[in-house]
Amino acid sequence: MENRIDRIKKQLHSASYKLTPQREATVRVLLENEADHLSAEDVYLLVKEKAPEIGLATVYRTLELLTELKVVDKINFGDGVSRYDLRKEGAAHFHHHLVCIECGSVAEIEDDLLEDVEEIVERDFTFKIKDHRLTFHGICSKCQEDEENTNEE
Numbered sequence: 001m002e003n004r005i006d007r008i009k010k011q012l013h014s015a016s017y018k019l020t021p022q023r024e025a026t027v028r029v030l031l032e033n034e035a036d037h038l039s040a041e042d043v044y045l046l047v048k049e050k051a052p053e054i055g056l057a058t059v060y061r062t063l064e065l066l067t068e069l070k071v072v073d074k075i076n077f078g079d080g081v082s083r084y085d086l087r088k089e090g091a092a093h094f095h096h097h098l099v100c101i102e103c104g105s106v107a108e109i110e111d112d113l114l115e116d117v118e119e120i121v122e123r124d125f126t127f128k129i130k131d132h133r134l135t136f137h138g139i140c141s142k143c144q145e146d147e148e149n150t151n152e153e
């Protein structure tokens, strides 16, 4: 975790920003909750536990800055709430998401898997791909199991 904070600090420095204590508290919350897809309010409530003096506006600005610097990606799963998601280190493109339409759980696929598709798009549409968002909507394995169990009863 400290190494990652160091690398994020360098990323900020190279864009002439400082990792202020407020920004660091925000980054720590994102790292500690990496598996979750937190909204700005979620992040704010967690940062407040570490830095009670921090305001929602500061957290918002920090999240926007981190988005601009590509430390995090902003994503919306169709509920109208923007969520902030740490970009996987070394990943050129954003990871994919599996959203369960039954329980709302969100899982991630880190492998890009889209090399063939990207090649076709770049060739047939003369389009240079920089990034993408891919969300699969479906039923997670746990809900599939629950469904089977209910059918058996």
Ligand SMILES: [Zn+2]
Binding pocket: 037, 085, 095, 096, 097, 108
């Ligand atoms: Zn994610």
Ligand SMILES: [Zn+2]
Binding pocket: 093, 112, 114, 115, 118, 132
């Ligand atoms: Zn890709």
Ligand SMILES: [Zn+2]
Binding pocket: 100, 101, 102, 103, 104, 105, 139, 140, 141, 142, 143
């Ligand atoms: Zn589910």
